[in-house]
Amino acid sequence: MRTWAAVAILLAAGLSLTGCGPKREPGATLMSWAYPQSKTEPQPPTPPDPIHVPGSALSFTNAQVADDKNPVDWFPDEHPAPPPVVAHQREGGPTPCAECHLYNGRGFISAADLAGLSAPYIIQQVQEFRAGRRASAQHDRHDVEEMAKVADKVSDPELAQAAAYFAALPRTPFVRVVETDTVPVTKAFSFGWLEPVPNGGTEPIKGRIIEVSEDMPTLYLGDAHIGLVDYVPPGAVARGEALVKSGGKGGQPCAACHGPELKGAGDVPPLAGRSATYLARMLWDIKTGARQGPAVTVMQAPARGLGGAEITDVVAYLASRKP
Numbered sequence: 001m002r003t004w005a006a007v008a009i010l011l012a013a014g015l016s017l018t019g020c021g022p023k024r025e026p027g028a029t030l031m032s033w034a035y036p037q038s039k040t041e042p043q044p045p046t047p048p049d050p051i052h053v054p055g056s057a058l059s060f061t062n063a064q065v066a067d068d069k070n071p072v073d074w075f076p077d078e079h080p081a082p083p084p085v086v087a088h089q090r091e092g093g094p095t096p097c098a099e100c101h102l103y104n105g106r107g108f109i110s111a112a113d114l115a116g117l118s119a120p121y122i123i124q125q126v127q128e129f130r131a132g133r134r135a136s137a138q139h140d141r142h143d144v145e146e147m148a149k150v151a152d153k154v155s156d157p158e159l160a161q162a163a164a165y166f167a168a169l170p171r172t173p174f175v176r177v178v179e180t181d182t183v184p185v186t187k188a189f190s191f192g193w194l195e196p197v198p199n200g201g202t203e204p205i206k207g208r209i210i211e212v213s214e215d216m217p218t219l220y221l222g223d224a225h226i227g228l229v230d231y232v233p234p235g236a237v238a239r240g241e242a243l244v245k246s247g248g249k250g251g252q253p254c255a256a257c258h259g260p261e262l263k264g265a266g267d268v269p270p271l272a273g274r275s276a277t278y279l280a281r282m283l284w285d286i287k288t289g290a291r292q293g294p295a296v297t298v299m300q301a302p303a304r305g306l307g308g309a310e311i312t313d314v315v316a317y318l319a320s321r322k323p
């Protein structure tokens with residue numbers, strides 16, 4: 001997967017992987033739990049060849065799994081044939097979409113899920129990245145920089161094909177929300193996600209949302225079946241439901257634009273059953289003006305009406321809904 005290639009590039013450049021570089025600026029102080037960031041690169045486990053994952057009859061080698069120009073597809077029967085730009089990198093072309101968004105569109109941890117978003121919305125967002133209007137409140141967030149590079153390199157016909165592919169995929173549940181006082185002790189990795197520290201024990205949740213993969217070692221192999229766990233503070237889901245229904249200080253119920261069950265309406269994206277930290281980053285990015293552009297103008301008042309603790313509750317509720 002992409003992280004391995006990044007390790008290779010850093011090693012080739014003679015850079016340190018020990019995470020003792022200068023501290024990043026806390027661009028998103030208040031919601032810092034939603035923007036995990038560090039210089040530490042993940043060290044994915046390397047099982048012996050040939051590699052298998054549960055539920056797939058296929059097998060791949062470590063070299064195939066590490067090839068980010070041709071992301072492996074463990075479940076080719078579960079989706080239509082992808083267009084070239086989703087699956088392979090042409091000379092000078094973008095990193096294939098499936099490398100980060102997976103073939104079923106659920107998205108690697110920290111990348112957005114794309115399954116079932118409308119094709120015009122997908123195209124418009126990639127154009128926003130290209131125009132530099134869709135940045136992150138955390139200015140040097142590595143994964144968003146990578147998405148912006150994709151937006152620069154993808155051609156318009158390729159983008160139209162990728163958008164049609166992801167728009168046609170069904171939205172399926174992949175997020176499990178757990179209300180709890182205590183969470184596993186986690187560690188941030190450079191592409192913007194958390195992983196539990198092995199034998200690291202637990203710590204108080206302290207008003208944060210802690211999002212981890214259900215099975216990081218298998219996700220590293222490119223297994224698109226692996227979902228997310230969102231640990232959220234006790235009571236967050238019920239408080240969030242009330243805010244979503246009232247719209248908080250913004251005063252407009254979210255369902256007015258995002259559809260009665262928050263599953264999206266026309267080109268307005270769905271909110272139900274998405275990653276809580278992705279939703280939190282988007283609300284914070286829109287509230288702080290990092291994500292801009294004409295299409296997002298109507299979303300500014302709803303986002304500005306929510307404080308940090310309210311965003312935590314709102315996204316806990318949204319993530320818990322059926323997609």
Ligand code: HEC
Binds near residue numbers: 097098110113135147
């Ligand atoms: C290197 C990883 C990577 C690759 C490759 C990649 N993306 Fe992304 N993409 C991301 C990340 C990370 C985000 C979330 C960005 C953010 O936080 O604003 C994202 C977000 C998006 C969004 C916004 C979704 C939303 O709900 O608003 C769209 C649309 C998108 N990507 C389309 C694509 C397409 C089409 C391709 C292939 C041509 C692609 N991406 C390839 C990492 C990637």
Ligand code: HEC
Binds near residue numbers: 279
């Ligand atoms: C007046 C209509 C309107 C209302 C009300 C509204 N939204 Fe939105 N929202 C939008 C539109 C339109 C977009 C897409 C913006 C774009 O194209 O960049 C959006 C985008 C979003 C996104 C980013 C999704 C993504 O895929 O990146 C989130 C998160 C979000 N809204 C949450 C909410 C929440 C939570 C509420 C209620 C508190 C709410 N919205 C109320 C219109 C609305």
